[in-house]
Amino acid sequence: MHLTKSDIEGLDRVKRLNMINSVTGIKPANLIGTTTSPPTPSRIESGTGFLRGEGSKGNSNLAIFSSVVHLGSNPALLGFILRPTGEVPRHTYENILATGVYTINAIPQDKIEAAHLTSAKYDRSISEFEECGFTEEYLEGFAAPFVQESPLKLGMKYLETIPIPINGTALVIGSVEHLIVADEAVAKNGYINLETLHLAGISGLNSYYSLEKMGEFPYARVALSGQ
Amino acid sequence: MHLTKSDIEGLDRVKRLNMINSVTGIKPANLIGTTTSPPTPSRIESGTGFLRGEGSKGNSNLAIFSSVVHLGSNPALLGFILRPTGEVPRHTYENILATGVYTINAIPQDKIEAAHLTSAKYDRSISEFEECGFTEEYLEGFAAPFVQESPLKLGMKYLETIPIPINGTALVIGSVEHLIVADEAVAKNGYINLETLHLAGISGLNSYYSLEKMGEFPYARVALSGQ
Numbered sequence: 001m002h003l004t005k006s007d008i009e010g011l012d013r014v015k016r017l018n019m020i021n022s023v024t025g026i027k028p029a030n031l032i033g034t035t036t037s038p039p040t041p042s043r044i045e046s047g048t049g050f051l052r053g054e055g056s057k058g059n060s061n062l063a064i065f066s067s068v069v070h071l072g073s074n075p076a077l078l079g080f081i082l083r084p085t086g087e088v089p090r091h092t093y094e095n096i097l098a099t100g101v102y103t104i105n106a107i108p109q110d111k112i113e114a115a116h117l118t119s120a121k122y123d124r125s126i127s128e129f130e131e132c133g134f135t136e137e138y139l140e141g142f143a144a145p146f147v148q149e150s151p152l153k154l155g156m157k158y159l160e161t162i163p164i165p166i167n168g169t170a171l172v173i174g175s176v177e178h179l180i181v182a183d184e185a186v187a188k189n190g191y192i193n194l195e196t197l198h199l200a201g202i203s204g205l206n207s208y209y210s211l212e213k214m215g216e217f218p219y220a221r222v223a224l225s226g227q
Numbered sequence: 228m229h230l231t232k233s234d235i236e237g238l239d240r241v242k243r244l245n246m247i248n249s250v251t252g253i254k255p256a257n258l259i260g261t262t263t264s265p266p267t268p269s270r271i272e273s274g275t276g277f278l279r280g281e282g283s284k285g286n287s288n289l290a291i292f293s294s295v296v297h298l299g300s301n302p303a304l305l306g307f308i309l310r311p312t313g314e315v316p317r318h319t320y321e322n323i324l325a326t327g328v329y330t331i332n333a334i335p336q337d338k339i340e341a342a343h344l345t346s347a348k349y350d351r352s353i354s355e356f357e358e359c360g361f362t363e364e365y366l367e368g369f370a371a372p373f374v375q376e377s378p379l380k381l382g383m384k385y386l387e388t389i390p391i392p393i394n395g396t397a398l399v400i401g402s403v404e405h406l407i408v409a410d411e412a413v414a415k416n417g418y419i420n421l422e423t424l425h426l427a428g429i430s431g432l433n434s435y436y437s438l439e440k441m442g443e444f445p446y447a448r449v450a451l452s453g454q
Contacts, residue, residue: 001413003406008303011417018417020300023381023406025333026421026428026438027297028252069296069308070254072394073247076235079391081296106252113444120447154250162389164306164400167299171398173391179230179250186228190238190245194253194430201253201428201438203421206446209438211253214427216434217340220347 022204027066029107029202031115031134031147032080034095035060038143039136050137050146060136060145061091062128064118066202068104076176078104078156084168091124093172096158099143102174105150109200112208139178146180151197153180191216249431254293256334256429258342258361258374259307261322262287265370266363277364277373287363287372288318289355291345293429295331303403305331305383311395318351320399323385326370329401332377336427339435366405373407378424380407418443 008016037059067081082093096102107115111134118128129136135148139155146153155178162171185196194211201209235243264286294308309320323329334342344359356363362375366382373380382405389398412423421438428436 001406001408001410005303005402005404008403008406009301013301015417016303017300019406019413019419020303020403021297022417022419022421023303023379023403023408024295024297024305024331025255025257025379025426026253027255030252067296068251069294070248070251071308071391071396073244074236074240075394076232076243076247076250077394078251081298104251109441112441116444117447120449122449126449152250152252159393162391162398164298164389164398166386166400167302167304169298171389171391173393175232176235176247176250177232179228179235179246181228181250183228186246190242190249191431191434192246192249193434194249194436199252200441203440204418207418207420207443208441209421210441211428211436211438213430214336214339214435214437217343219433220344222347222349 018204026201026203026209028068029112029115029200029208030065030068031062031105031107031118031150032065032092033060033062033103033105033129033136033145033147034092034099035143035145036095036098038138038145050139050148060127060129061095062118062132062134062145062147063092064107064115071173077159077173078154078176079171079173082161082170082172096172100158101142101144101177102156102158103144103146104154104156105147106152106197106199108149108151109198109210111149112200116206116208142178151182151185152192152199154178245431253428253430253436255295256339256342256427256435257292257295258289258332258334258345258377259292259319260287260289260330260332260363260372260374261319261326262370262372263322263325265365265372277366277375287354287356288322289345289359289361289372289374290319291334291342298400304386304400305381305403306398306400309388309397309399323399327385328369328371328404329383329385330371330373331381331383332374333379333424333426335376335378336425336437338376339427343433343435369405378409378412379419379426381405
């Protein structure tokens with residue numbers, strides 16, 4: 001099948017959405033957590049370092065994103081693509097601007113259906129944590145909710161938004177302030193094994209894939225003559 | 228394991244690179260193809276629509292990227308993250324600026340080792356196509372080489388580069404001019420099945436994963452009362 005630009009423009013809208021959202025290949029599956037009013041911790045969960053509290057009901061927000069992208073390791077910076085204003089509610093982004101922080105939580109395979117549900121357009125007063133069956137967790141002094149069910153969680157500090165005027169999207173940039181991951185998935189050299197964590201990937205707008213590690217290759221160097 | 232920002236800053240450089248490149252989850256595996264001098268087609272490969280030619284030896288470039296990201300479907304726009312100048316040779320980017328076009332080619336599982344080799348720092352006069360065992364293909368009137376071995380190929384027109392000053396990277400944006408994919412992987416609704424295409428995903432800088440489709444969920448809507 002060979003489609004030119006004008007063939008693509010002539011596709012039915014839904015077919016074009018599905019196809020063009022698929023062409024980049026597999027995408028990371030993450031939930032971004034925010035709130036406008038973090039709860040007062042009522043108790044400490046022993047051993048985890050996380051706090052739980054009452055009081056954030058209805059003010060927290062959880063949304064699935066497949067566009068989280070690595071920008072740099074030192075400092076550790078990540079970005080994600082924000083859809084145009086007006087196209088979708090931007091509770092996540094408004095909360096990020098209000099509090100300056102957010103969390104990025106990798107989606108495990110056994111939570112893909114619940115995670116997909118967060119893409120529905122809930123009223124601002126509804127928490128997708130409660131509605132979709134996820135549990136809020138907080139770190140002391142960090143005003144964004146982590147997803148207890150995720151085995152790889154990042155606490156992010158908002159840095160800036162870079163507009164992409166050509167289609168009204170934007171790149172939202174943050175720095176990694178906290179990295180929480182199950183010990184058994186981290187190799188001595190720092191690599192995190194996504195299969196050990198049973199993480200999922202996304203294709204298009206609604207297809208989910210499991211991941212199996214095939215191999216790991218050394219840093220590629222050009223062979224010198226005689227070597 | 229819980230690392231704070233200062234723990235991350237205190238890691239050994241290689242360990243930090245490995246870990247922070249892993250935290251976003253699975254990443255798409257694509258080869259970007261460019262050339263400064265497309266060959267004169269010497270013959271037409273019957274049935275494929277592609278042209279082959281002699282003459283581009285040493286002037287073509289092929290490089291692996293894990294940062295290709297969807298920006299929009301109408302128009303169909305994709306971006307990728309460019310590392311800072313000076314950190315790596317930017318033959319790919321220089322060729323894109325010179326010709327205005329490039330290709331994005333999804334990496335199949337049986338080519339991950341060859342694809343990984345393109346990340347070595349070859350001299351400008353060396354073609355990674357030849358060096359790593361890939362075959363150049365051209366469309367008439369489109370001056371960038373496609374990868375014959377890829378089952379999902381995009382011909383891209385360069386549009387603009389958006390600088391990310393905070394760490395010297397940039398977002399390179401292009402529009403999809405050609406989409407070439409194996410028919411059997413495209414569903415009626417437009418979705419492209421990545422498992423049918425045997426595509427790979429990347430984690431970190433050097434780990435490769437196979438993909439298995441788990442499920443597909445309908446467009447998520449909030450249930451109305453009584454429904």
